Amino acid sequence: MQSLEIGYILSLAAASATLLGWVVMRIKSNPSERLIAYIFLFVALAMILVDLIQLIPTALDSGLAQTQVFIFLIAGFSLVLLISKLMSIKVGSGPSSSALVIALALSLHNLPEGSAPIAASLVDLPTGVTTALLMALHNIPEGIAITASAILAGYGHLKSLLLTLTATLAEMLGATAIFLSDDLFANIQNAGALLSFVAGIMLAICVKELLPYSFKTLRPSSR
Template identity: 40%
Template sequence: MTVAFVFTALAGAATALGGLAAVHRWVRSDTGLAAALGFAAGAMLLVSVAEIVPKGAHDLAPSLGVREAWGATLALVALGSVGTALLQWRAAAGAERRRRRGDRSDADPDRRRLLRSGLVVAVAVSAHNLPEGLATFVATVDDPSAGAAVAIAIAIHNVPEGVAVAAPFYGAGVGRGRALAAATLSGLAEPVGAVLGYLVLIALLPPSAYAVIFGLVAGVMLHIAVTELLPSARRLATLRAVATSFAAGAGTMALSLALLRIA
């Protein structure tokens, strides 16, 4: 179990590598920040569509049936997206009220939006990492060699997720240390998920609980990528540059998912 916990912690720590890339001095330029945001958006869209949504439907299928499971999962995705949109609307309305009162704290709304996006993405990635940590832990307890393969694949998978967390924070001007800390903490959800899942959650939660979480997380991540990260990147760089970084993020995440399935 000690080896399993170490493997899980190392896999989760890979988000820090993505965080380091996102706070590199090159990202201080508008072009660099746009590339980081586009990369993060590509990674988030790909992992949501190719992994999180199908896994949620798969986990609901035994109790609902395949067609109904997909319908329920897509409804959860829509619910997560609508909930995020409502939070965005409330934040925008509050910013407008402060502007009318002459409050200068909202002088840079783009940075405020990026900060809000970073917070939401950090929570969503952390929730997504909880079951990944449990999967690595259980696989290692059963077979350490298989667990090592799973841990390596998840570590590669976590690097672009670290970019997705750190880039909005860094773009919002919170500083390199705090942006990196946010990426690292989101990765620590994996060993936390391993311990809680192995000792508590398996006994308390039905199998469909994670499926519900997956659907909501996918909706949040898709909405943030489309309405916050990509528009922010486009304001900073050309469409071609944003499209290139978006494709790089999606491609990196696709490769990590392929390695994870092989493992």
Template identity: 35%
Template sequence: MLHALIVTALAGLATTLGGMAAVVRRPGKRIMALAMGFAAGVMLTVSLADMLPAALGEYLAAFSPWGAGLAAASLLCMGMVVAGLLEGVLPEEKAFRGVGDSQKARVLRSALVTALALLLHNLPEGILTLFTGVADPQVGLRLALAIGLHNLPEGLAVAAPLYYATGSRAKAVGAAFLSGLAEPVGAVLAFFVLGRFLTPGFLNGLVVLVAGIMSWVSVFELLPTGFGFDKKGWTATGFGAGLVVMALGISVLS
């Protein structure tokens, strides 16, 4: 149990390394447009090319193709609805004007939405890593390595916009750290409090739900914010780079 917990914690806290890389130098508008596009590409690829297919494979083993597709599509749409509701709870951009101009306020709000989405994303990841590590330490180690490498660009996605908006390295890295901390903390709480309720079906459903949330954040928050810098080519380039990096990572580590 202790070995599995340590491995899960290291995988989750890899977001901190990504956050530290993001604050080496305060980004300008071009780099921010690139970073927002990159974050969108990373989150969308993780959602649709990693999380969704894994859960869909489990559904196909239990239902007909139509039933599996309907279950996955329903949960994906439900996740988008949840993301829209969560986004609506956050204050409007004018509430963040203390950080500077309206563009920085928009970036800060997007950073908070992204951090919340990745926090939710990291919870089921931590549960899966811990439970796998307890059942089979070698498989758990491989899974933790894959998740840790995925978490590096996710930490960058959280920290870069926060650093741009606030100018605070501590806040940016701290946000990346907290988003990754959700993996070991959520895993421990789930193991001791919700262990008997965490069936494979429940976890699969949670994964698809979170994939819907992350897809919504990518399309409705990150990309519009990136295009708002009037550097559309840079945003599009970042988006493509995010797709390629995560697609290669998923392929190599699968």
């Protein structure tokens, strides 16, 4: 089996871990807002660490200049802000809008994220396995975040599952697209640009949605 095929299987497995987040929240019925706030805080910290430890350094190692990485980072960040603005206009502010923004933004960032284990496997198979494991561990709290935001919005189990499934399938779709067009990585800088863009999306989700809710809920005055 070639590295491309192994990387594709690893990407699908990592993407499937997102659904485990829904399972976790399904087992823990009716979680309190404080528990959800702690979950959001954990997810935000995990996403920021993945940005700083994996995505941005890898983008820099691809040969992109720091300025180029920053531009793609800002582009991803701005996309989430635009989505948030459009959703607030269409749906209004509040938990429902936040749930849709989180689900949509995570789905968008999962599209290119699905390429990460494949790209890493093409460079070095053990690195591909490690990357897939990190993505899986990262995807579980993502699934929890989507489900938790859906619960806050008053959505039932089926709708929260559909939102989580959307993010899961988005990552699988991204992996499939790369699998069918592996020549995208003929220029490694393309992968670096993609990873920078993903990092910007993840950072914006943390700053715009996850951290504000966590701090608002967990501050002493809210007890």
